[in-house]
Amino acid sequence: MQLGMVGLGRMGNYMVQRLMRGGHECVVYDTRPESVAALAGLGATGSASLEEFVSKLSHPRAIWLMLPAAIVDKVLSSLVPLLQNGDIVIDGGNSYYHDDIRRGAELITKGIHYVDVGTSGGVFGLERGYCLMIGGEKGTVEHLSPIFATLAPGVGKTEASPNRTAEAAAASTAEQGYLHCGPHGAGHFVKMVHNGIEYGLMAAYAEGLNILKHANIGAASHEADAETAPLAHPEHFQYDFNLQDVAEVWRRGSVITSWLLDLTADALHADPALSKFAGRVSDSGEGRWTIMAAIDESVPTPVLSAALYGRFSSRDNDEFANKVLSAMRAGFGGHVEKPTPK
């Protein structure tokens, strides 16, 4: 079928390529003409403006936005006046589900259908397919199923769970790698929680590997260090673990195998010191939205919360709190901290 794509960054570009490989016709637009030209060179229909983009799409139009969450409303304010009754707008980025609920209700008053799609898979999606978590009206989602089926990995790429019944399999598209999760916002809600889990898993690997990395501190610290309590048993911490090999062996038959571990092992093989990374970790919002939803539901999320706060700490947002701690130690005990190494 025909699909219009707005936003041709890494995700949008690869999704268009995967759709064209699957036989779909893609009309593309981006504010960067070079991104449009690159896909036009591969067979997409390029456009130089939103107006031209909309005019090249057949009614009812299906338009996928693959944009940073912060600019979706701005783009919609230019796009929607160009659309007609029956057209469909799909937000495949990482929008907050509250925005989906609002947009779905606003757009339907103009006869425009809104679908939210949480898209997971990153830059590997072109070859592996994308896991799609979808929210919106049933009929609209069904109308778009040829697009979802092409973007998703497809049946057979992952074995079905042994206890899954034939009835359950027949009743849902989950085994194809896409799922209609519920009404407006449901797709991004499921993707939001997916990312909360992602933060927790990532933090668990990172913390575990950090314990292994410091398992040699006994070799140098027989004398008490002014900064930390002396090691009672330096002989317990005499290990120089090869982290590449540990990550590699964990990938084989262990309980903690995963794609995140595969990526971690590969990064360690490329550079065991991970020297190109400064140690600051950003967050694009979904981790904090997950915690906000958990608070509203009164659901405890200690692991996911700690993982989110770990990201804040990585950006030195705990610096003043740590100064307060040092000030108290200095006040009650005269303890003088070491200068922070530059």
Ligand SMILES: O=C(O)[C@H](O)[C@@H](O)[C@H](O)[C@H](O)COP(=O)(O)O
């Ligand atoms: O499933 C995925 O492919 C990822 O979850 C992806 O969608 C993620 O949102 C961004 O890569 C960055 O997310 P953070 O900036 O929040 O880490």
